[in-house]
Amino acid sequence: MSGPNTDYDPVEVTPLKADQVEAMREAALAAIAAAPDLDALKQVRLDHTGDRSPLALANREIGALPPQARKEAGQRVGQARGAVNQALAARQTVLEAEHEERMLVEETVDVSLPTTRRRRGSRHPITLQSELIADLFVAMGYEVSEGPVVEAEWLNFDALNLGPDHPARTMQDTFWTEPAEDHVVLRTQTSPVQARTMLTRKPPIYVVCPGRVFRTDEYDATHSPMFHQVEGLVVDEGITMAHLKGTLDHFASQLFGDGITTRFRPSYFPFTEPSAEVDVLCFVCRNVDPSTCRTCRGEGWIEWGGCGVVNPRVLVACGVDPEVYSGFAFGMGIDRSFMFRHDLEDLRPLFEGDVRFSSAFGSEI
């Protein structure tokens, strides 16, 4: 370390000439400006501001100057060093930014590479459609009722005014279970949930019950031994067929689109009277020139389900006073609705479990 050179004869010291300092400064600034990268700048910093740099040496010599020269020399060197440090800092910022930019450029990847490392899951479209339907009714204030699929014969038939010798029992080809005297069936319809609901809660009742049902139908493109229904039941004071029509019109427009309405045709179900078949206006052709329409096969309307005013006999068997309350019920095939809503000709993919089928629908329909 060198201290103040008090031993020197000040007269012998080379005076710090302004042009020399200026040259040092210029040399330093030029080197800084010329530094191509951060490494080079580091060297420049050492060369021009380090202990052995001309400006540092010059600074050291200030103490050796005669007092009258020190102030001026001090100012001159100080300014030069300040300028150099400033330039260094500025250049450092510039080079750092350049470096960072270059690094980012160098790190560029092909973002079009496939990123599907994990399998994508999905839910079954029938589950999704059941939930969609349930949500439509929940939005109206309904609740969702449930019941077992292996059901008591009494609840599947008798309580619904389908006595043991009712011809309509043969309309629904029933899976019976062993031993026969246990009177247990696979439910042929979601209607036993109606009975269960009335037996377990008091009116007003506004419920829908989506679920699996079973019939002894051979499995083919349009029949399945297991399929899905959604049943609706309303029991309240003053309920009429008009309320049924209003509800189904609303349901149809929510599921198939604005302006889609329903049409009733007289029919027969033991648990309702009057009973009706419900057709829904074809949402593709809207019955405007239906002759070429594939969806409704030229009919303009699509068979959708059955409905009616709850038979008072059913109310009695389920403990509801028919003098006070009336109700309506309706039932639709969820699979069937799905098939025409999504243009599916053959229902079997619904039950085969090929992942490509469910995956196509993702998690929302």
Place this chain on the structure above:
Amino acid sequence: MKAPLSWILEHVDVPAGTTTEHLTDRLTLTGLKLEAVESPGREITGPLVIGRVLTMEPEPQKNGKTINWCTVDVGDANGTGEPQGIVCGAHNFAPGDLVVTVLPGGVLPGGFEIGARKTYGHMSAGMICSARELGLGDDHDGIIVLPADAGEPGQDVRPVLGLDEETIELEINPDRAYALSIRGIAREVLVSVEGASGFRDPAVRDTPAANADGHPVTVEDPEGCPVFVARTVTGFDPTAKTPDHVVQRITAAGMRPISLAVDITNYVMLETGRPIHGYDADTVSGPIVVRRARDGETLTTLDGTTRELDPADLVVTDDSGIIGLGGVMGGETTEMSATTTSILVEAAHWDAASMYRTGRRHKITSEAGKRNERGVDPTICEAAADRVVELLVEHGGGRAEPGVTVVGTPPTAPVVEVPGDLAARVSGMPITEEQAVACLRAVGCEVSGSGTLSVTPPPWRPDLTDAQDFSEEVVRLVGYDRVPSVLPTPPSGRGLTRAQQLRRRIGRTLAGEGFVEVVSFPFVGISDLDALGLADDDPRRDLLQLSNPLSNEAGFMTSTLLPGLLRAAGRNIGHGNADVAIFETGTVTLPRHAGPAAILPVDRRPTDDEFAALDAALPAQPLHLGLVAAGDAVSGGWWGDARPVSWADAVEAVRSVAAALGLEVAASAAELAPWHPGRCAELTVDGEVVGHAGELHPTVCQAFGLPKRSVAAEVDLDVLIGRAVHLRAAPTFSTYPVAKEDVALVVDASVPAADVEAALREGAGELLESIRLFDVYTGDQVGEGRKSLAYALRLRAFDRTLKEGEAAAARDAAVALAAERTGAVQRA
């Protein structure tokens, strides 16, 4: 029901210009839905005319056949008026006969286009047609020779042959049995089509009064057979042919012509709805007695089947024994045959419920049974029998015997009280009492009173028994299309139940984990359980058996979701979807063997106990979640290698589901089929078993066509959902610095990591914030049969920064407890 339109219109008039479309639209809207309109000539286009054979010259051919070179007068139908030259291979006609001629340009059924063509050395310009060529049956004995008065040459022959006759097919609901007849449909036309009038009831006719000279009949069970009418025709010509129009009509109605006598009973059944049975009177010995069958009795019915009868079956007997299953099917011994000359005609009314039960018991479906079990007008037995007798005499040359047996009287329907405003209240339409009364009268009811109407249904409507039944009649005639559309206003709902919300959450969670939901049939066979490798005493072998499965290989309701899932996974592999992860939620059936589910009364609500007993008698049906994965969990690619599925994926999937419910699942080693005995985890929540997960047994993989190391899980979602955390307290956490301590412990390979972790947790005490197993090592450095478990512990206090010694002390305490509990040794 298929009904020729002309037959219907024989019994009712519709306004001129009423189209078939309008008529069937109206029937559809009032409840007889049109299924199809058919006409026998619908496939025939182009000129099909009456021709008169002018000349025919037989020309023997080299091939041994003889053809006829004919000239046929077809009037102006061929545009020239000149005779048409036609080659014909048939010989059953002569010059002067009127024949059916199709001219060039015509198309016959099957798309058979007719042109002028050179054949057998002549230019044959058209064809003389047989019945089969026109699609009118299989008769190919020769060409059709028309009656001499059929018309003039050149006229369109379609009306002559009934080719333009339209037959409408209607769907008849079980309550509308009366519409299984021309009579019923004509009546529906009367009330449905505006301006229809002039209903002519085929069952209203003058019939001879009952007398003592008829065949003696005793009915021992008047409830089962309230009315039995017997008539006899003698001198009948068994070779007489059924008239064409009868054949055409019963064929159009879907029945097969058999013989004149049988065809006539069918014709009258179609016309009136009343099934008729004809016996060969010469084979009936002694008086007829109607009674219930006795134990052990048998009958060979006319389909050749010998049937063991049930004491509830109604039978017709004579001195020889049983000769018929009343109302369902006749017996073989008294069947009308090709030599029958005396016919005993039976028109009887039978109890509908008995008919239904007998039909089901003996698995007989017949046109007669279909009507008898749905209910037939009991008042028309005499008229129907008389109509049969009339036709047998007319077409079979027989003699109507004067004896008329009528046993019993038709049951009468009780008067029903119907509120005059019921239809309005039920429908929401402003239907006045006057309108309601008019509608009821239109369908044949007798109505009196006002305010509360006293209504007697017509005898052909046994379905009308309740006030509500009558309101339906009114509403359907007023028109379902006029019911207004009004939304009811439900009270505020409570939305989805928590269980319903959680089920959706579970599905979404699994979809997020990469699993695809599938839906399978819940049917299994014993072989499926064998394929799963279930032990003989496995409770999942206790299955609910179906009485009438579609396939004997799948005759039970499943107790586990795995067979369906494994099959679906196998199908995916077979379809080339090598990496597959699927799940299913569904109920399984676990029999409780809790006795019968009672058939309760329906005239009152069951008591709470009765209802509870009903539920208790059903099998348990818990909601299960099953999942199966095979192939790669993470596929290989530019990012690195593929990772095949492992047992841990199955456990992890269940843990994710549990986490979605706010639950933590503990796993411990278990041995259970269909899993790999060393790679099966029993999963518990707070000590309760919720299911199992792990790698599948290699033989199970093979049995279902899955690659080795496929994995599966099955859990009881009812248990999981039942335990789901509902209201969770908000967490508190420390903001002081965390102290980290790592420990590596060597234990016997058989010690479960979960036990080591539990000991570490307990030993570390409340300063422990979290613990994570970050490495498992086995190998030389720890020795045979040993493993090293490396844990990262994070320790923190709520109220202060830990001193270094505190964290170390907690770690040491943790290690000490692990050593004590599991024999763990801290690795050097």
